[in-house]
Amino acid sequence: MTDMPLARAREIAQQPWGLWWMQAQRLTRIELRRNLFSWRATWIYCLAFIPAVIIFIHLLADTHPSFQMGEDTNILAGIVQLYYIRLGVFFGCLGIFSRLIRGEMIERSLHFYLLSPVRREVLLLAKFAAGSISAVFLFGSAIVADFALMYVGFGAAGRDYIFDGPGLGQLEAYLLIIVLACLGYGAVFLLLSMMFRNPTPAAMLVLGWETINPVLPSLLQKISVASYLRHLMPVTVCGGGIFALLTVETEAVPGWVATAGLLGLIALVLLYSCYRIRTLEIRYSTE
Amino acid sequence: MNDRIIFEDVSKFYGEVLGVNRISLSIPPGITTLVGPNGSGKTTIMNLMTGLVQPSRGHISVLGLRPSDQLELFSILGYCTQFDFFPRGLTGWQFVLDGLMLHGMEEAMAVDLAQQAIERVQLGDAAWRKIAGYSKGMRQKIRLAQAIAHHPRVLVLDEPLNGLDPMARAESIALFEELSRQGMHVLISSHILDEVDRISDRVILITGGYLIAEGNIHQVRQEVHEKPMQVLIRCDRPEVLASKMFAINHCVEARLHADGKGVFLRTADIDQFYSMLNGIAADGLVKIDAVAPADDDANAIYEYLIGKDGSPS
Numbered sequence: 033m034t035d036m037p038l039a040r041a042r043e044i045a046q047q048p049w050g051l052w053w054m055q056a057q058r059l060t061r062i063e064l065r066r067n068l069f070s071w072r073a074t075w076i077y078c079l080a081f082i083p084a085v086i087i088f089i090h091l092l093a094d095t096h097p098s099f100q101m102g103e104d105t106n107i108l109a110g111i112v113q114l115y116y117i118r119l120g121v122f123f124g125c126l127g128i129f130s131r132l133i134r135g136e137m138i139e140r141s142l143h144f145y146l147l148s149p150v151r152r153e154v155l156l157l158a159k160f161a162a163g164s165i166s167a168v169f170l171f172g173s174a175i176v177a178d179f180a181l182m183y184v185g186f187g188a189a190g191r192d193y194i195f196d197g198p199g200l201g202q203l204e205a206y207l208l209i210i211v212l213a214c215l216g217y218g219a220v221f222l223l224l225s226m227m228f229r230n231p232t233p234a235a236m237l238v239l240g241w242e243t244i245n246p247v248l249p250s251l252l253q254k255i256s257v258a259s260y261l262r263h264l265m266p267v268t269v270c271g272g273g274i275f276a277l278l279t280v281e282t283e284a285v286p287g288w289v290a291t292a293g294l295l296g297l298i299a300l301v302l303l304y305s306c307y308r309i310r311t312l313e314i315r316y317s318t319e
Numbered sequence: 320m321n322d323r324i325i326f327e328d329v330s331k332f333y334g335e336v337l338g339v340n341r342i343s344l345s346i347p348p349g350i351t352t353l354v355g356p357n358g359s360g361k362t363t364i365m366n367l368m369t370g371l372v373q374p375s376r377g378h379i380s381v382l383g384l385r386p387s388d389q390l391e392l393f394s395i396l397g398y399c400t401q402f403d404f405f406p407r408g409l410t411g412w413q414f415v416l417d418g419l420m421l422h423g424m425e426e427a428m429a430v431d432l433a434q435q436a437i438e439r440v441q442l443g444d445a446a447w448r449k450i451a452g453y454s455k456g457m458r459q460k461i462r463l464a465q466a467i468a469h470h471p472r473v474l475v476l477d478e479p480l481n482g483l484d485p486m487a488r489a490e491s492i493a494l495f496e497e498l499s500r501q502g503m504h505v506l507i508s509s510h511i512l513d514e515v516d517r518i519s520d521r522v523i524l525i526t527g528g529y530l531i532a533e534g535n536i537h538q539v540r541q542e543v544h545e546k547p548m549q550v551l552i553r554c555d556r557p558e559v560l561a562s563k564m565f566a567i568n569h570c571v572e573a574r575l576h577a578d579g580k581g582v583f584l585r586t587a588d589i590d591q592f593y594s595m596l597n598g599i600a601a602d603g604l605v606k607i608d609a610v611a612p613a614d615d616d617a618n619a620i621y622e623y624l625i626g627k628d629g630s631p632s
Binding site for chain 2: 054058059062070131139140148149151152310311314316
């Protein structure tokens with residue numbers, strides 16, 4: 033009986049990468065099973081699908097002459113930039129990612145993972161992957177639903193716009209933006225949830241930072257998720273009044289640079305999170 | 320890989336609050352019981368061993384592995400914590416199986432080991448129910464099943480008998496003894512001293528974060544020089560024996576047993592005491608039926624060294 037774990041330990045020491053990959057997959061599956069469909073996440077589903085409901089009402093209530101397609105395209109771009117990026121994905125990711133570590137500490141169940149033969153970095157990255165899959169699935173589905181509902185009312189003109197015009201390209205760009213937004217905000221909120229017992233005040237500071245970021249010097253703009261995403265928008269949103277602050281374009285950046293920049297930022301945040309989780313202590317009494 | 324759990328001058332401070340201070344231990348295989356009042360540092364020692372908290376100073380190794388070597392350490396160690404909380408929505412079966420799957424083993428093997436572990440703790444069909452509906456005893460059992468499922472060499476059990484009925488306690492203790500016989504390290508913290516006392520190979524007494532004593536229970540008892548040892552002698556003429564023994568200066572107390580067929584004697588020199596007793600028996604003055612230490616157990620040692628309220632009596 034006692035020889036088995038010894039043999040297993042030797043085996044592990046010889047081939048860690050394969051094991052880490054397998055453990056990451058299994059942890060991700062466990063997390064998805066527990067968290068993807070949960071009553072507690074109802075408010076996040078609402079956040080994601082509120083625009084779809086409004087667009088659906090618009091589809092039923094309004095006529096859709098083809099000359100209005102340009103206006104609806106701008107409205108959809110505004111929904112993505114002003115609602116999803118600033119609010120929906122932001123708060124959705126706050127709910128999803130802050131639950132992964134901090135939520136388990138509050139529920140006093142994190143120790144089960146820390147007592148398994150899994151490197152803490154693997155645990156963190158697997159939880160991040162599970163959170164990202166959940167968020168991308170939810171908000172990606174919502175964007176696809178918004179897009180379909182926005183153009184279905186235009187009939188043949190809408191189909192032409194999507195399949196023979198710029199429509200599909202715009203949808204791809206929106207999906208890329210949503211994926212990057214989920215990864216970016218997810219990484220930030222995962223880190224904040226390890227740094228603070230209640231990450232919400234810190235998240236509000238991040239929201240403030242993201243809001244004033246367009247008017248900051250260009251070096252500081254690089255420390256922001258939304259600033260990278262702005263450069264990937266397929267349709268420029270011209271905001272007026274208070275929205276001007278949210279949509280101001282201060283420095284043109286190619287799409288690939290914005291994508292690489294944001295991925296770099298995510299990697300840096302995850303790297304620091306890995307460092308934090310190495311020294312994380314289980315002291316539930318202080319939660 | 321050496322076969323000991325070693326603490327070298329380990330201290331842990333939670334901010335300004337002392338967890339444990341300058342603890343040095345070398346724990347061999349067998350059953351070791353951590354004894355001490357609430358807040359004495361028992362759980363801190365277990366959490367330090369398993370990396371759930373990091374030491375402020377000192378070094379820890381478990382069979383040659385550091386607590387930060389998670390991959391290797393948790394392949395050979397199982398920890399049944401006293402945290403009575405579980406990941407949401409799981410059945411007992413899923414809880415044990417998920418833990419095993421994280422070891423990287425094939426699913427068929429994990430299923431087999433989960434089955435064995437659940438049978439070992441005698442949870443039966445309840446394993447298929449949600450843990451949220453379990454009684455405290457069942458939750459204790461499923462945690463134990465998860466801790467032993469991967470056949471660890473070191474088993475750390477924080478208050479494993481809490482919440483168990485007498486039958487389940489007896490079964491658990493029998494399981495710990497069996498695991499110990501197989502050469503495992505079984506480290507137990509428990510308040511139920513009467514029961515763990517019988518199976519412990521050694522005790523570690525701790526209070527206020529400080530190590531008070533460690534070793535075999537009998538050795539520890541003999542080292543408590545300021546407390547004369549108490550011995551119960553069953554014999555036909557206890558009053559004669561009491562008068563004879565009381566005449567020697569290291570016998571400090573003699574008290575007749577309530578049934579009149581024995582005497583409790585307290586002595587400051589147990590070796591000389593037994594020598595005298597042998598002499599009296601050989602002379603035929605008294606017919607001795609049985610001799611048994613009356614305060615040579617974890618309870619008595621706890622009371623002498625730590626006291627019922629945390630201060631030595």
